[in-house]
Amino acid sequence: MPPSTLADTAPADAPPGSVYSHPGFLAFLIARAVAVFATQVQAVVVAWQVYDLTRDPMALAYVGLAQFLPMLCLLLPAGDVIDRWPRKPILAISWAVGAVCSGGLWWLSGHGAAGVSGIYAVLVLYGCARAFSGPALQSLLPQVVPRAQLAQAIAANSMLMRVAGIGGPLLGGVLYALGGASLTYAACLASFLLGTLLLARVAVAPVAAAAPATGSLWTRFGAGIRFIRSRPIILGTISLDLFAVLLGGVVALLPVYAQEVLHVGPAGLGALRSAIALGEVAAGLYLSLRPFNRRVGRTMFVAVGLFGVANLVFALSPWFWLSFSALVVAGMADMVSVYIRSALVQFATPDDMRGRVHSVNMLFIGSSNELGEFRAGTSAAWLGVVPAAVAGGLCTLVVVGAWAWAFRPLRLVDRFEEAEPRP
Template structure:
């Protein structure tokens, strides 16, 4: 039963449509990320430039993700998602026009990057808030695992496709990315099923109060707060992905195709784990499993930092992605099972602000540290920092460490 008293009506085709759209949008977005990262490093030859590109996306995401979540609750997550995907498609077209221009200056390229951050600030929380509205509550953990699988398959295919396409030229890569995002948008347009009715309009003060409600909701649940903040610092410190163009070009010497393979390797591990979790979702001792996964994530990051073999590097990235998938599934289930339908947008926005935007801030942190210390020490510092955070969080969030079952821990 919906929070407003209306019964939910579901359509069987909505979940497959959602999964297909999620796959297309994420594959295109990650292919675009590979193309942007290689373009930036190929032109400027400094890891600091990769950090600046990450910061340029982080700032609009930091400013707009929470208002976007409130907008999802006030109108409809589907409408917000369509708008975000449309803006991502326009960014891909703009990159394409830049790449096909003769001797283009770099400043228009960097002007497009923050617009891409704006698009993600709206699309990401809307995508998370939409899924619980498409399936009954009893099917939600399985639907989350299916969504994670679709996302991880996209993370395998997207970077590999981006690296391969970039080998044929940046225009090919940017053109493919734009086509994928626009196709995903058309899929979202076809979604039906139950939707919460649009909320009444509110003045600015009430909208701010509604945003604060999402923050207070998470703050009042130590298990949820601990899980989200743990992932925040793990993603912030474990920023090996941001420096992969440096490893591909200057350390492992494997070019854009090798970069695509390395960007895909974590998703291969994550996808296999996600598929296992569809059949065998975590049911007992979820807190211990969460902390163990973060510890493995930090160790895999350390191994990757010092590797000089492509095979070993891909293996470390594989394990890194597999461990991250365990923590992502537990955290996402904790958050979405705990959240009433009327607050899904705002709570998803807070969750994504902690986790999603921290990827870009982590890219900036990695770029700055790499510029000061060198690339390998920067990645190693992130892996060691993740292990330290894991140990500290076990002490300050004992309820999370002792968490047993997902459904019994979210209240």
């Protein structure tokens, strides 16, 4: 039997219309929303509490490290597990473990500085749960919505993540101000539990039974890596994201620009940070209501190129209004690129490879974000902040040109359906 494809596993195509009218998707979106907000709120409050207890900047580094290392170690085996077992229970268990972690942090919040080491231990467990929840979420989506509405669902999910990135930290700060760490962790516990309960109401289409596992874990994951390398559409898509963000991102430089270039202070810095999110949310909302499915490969390269040009304008601008506008455009271009990249990976991946492919994709995204901030900071230290930002924008344009030449099949994709694997 050939590997199952998206057409084999997705629910029967619904009549044309909004994805929001699909009851299974709405339940899935609400479940994900409460879990994502819990994740964002908890991230802000843990960092604040640990620093408040220790007054040591290195303690914040340990907060990130405690969550990143288990994710780094488990993402690859997690992908194999997600390909061999039902994804909905895996996601539910991951969120239930998140609730346990919130409960542990709630209990430790009453122990003062003596509980900091316990907080690190809980965060390690939390990082383990996130290694499974991320790929499981992405792999489950094609079983929730009809194939004809998958791209629209991806846009809605991407917009949700951006909204959570804005509203989650704000909500976390308000809850902490009202009731301290205990109230905030209790709210996160309730949110994870609510998300787990709502997920039980999400109907998912059945998939073909997984083939019996053969060989070792690394052999099976090696098969996933070979699959990615053999598919120019998938390899080109995820590597373009890695290098474009790694080389061209300017988020880490915004504090320096706000203080030394634009002279707008903390309020201006907040506005600059919100400009990117504003562009992302606006584009995501539009795409979730009016998705497109023509010339998607070429459009993706144009969007990433526009992202690089917008960052160049920001790098060279001495005026706040122009810098703000450039970041809005960069956010919009990035969201269009995310929409196309995510849809292409979903359409190009057979169901029995989804867990491993999405695990690699998550690893690439995490690396581009973390290493991109490190790259921006070190470049600014060596070259100066403006030359570093200009170099990043130029490097993004070089990457776009090189990838458009090297991955011709990706550039020529017209419709998402053309990326589907053939039997």
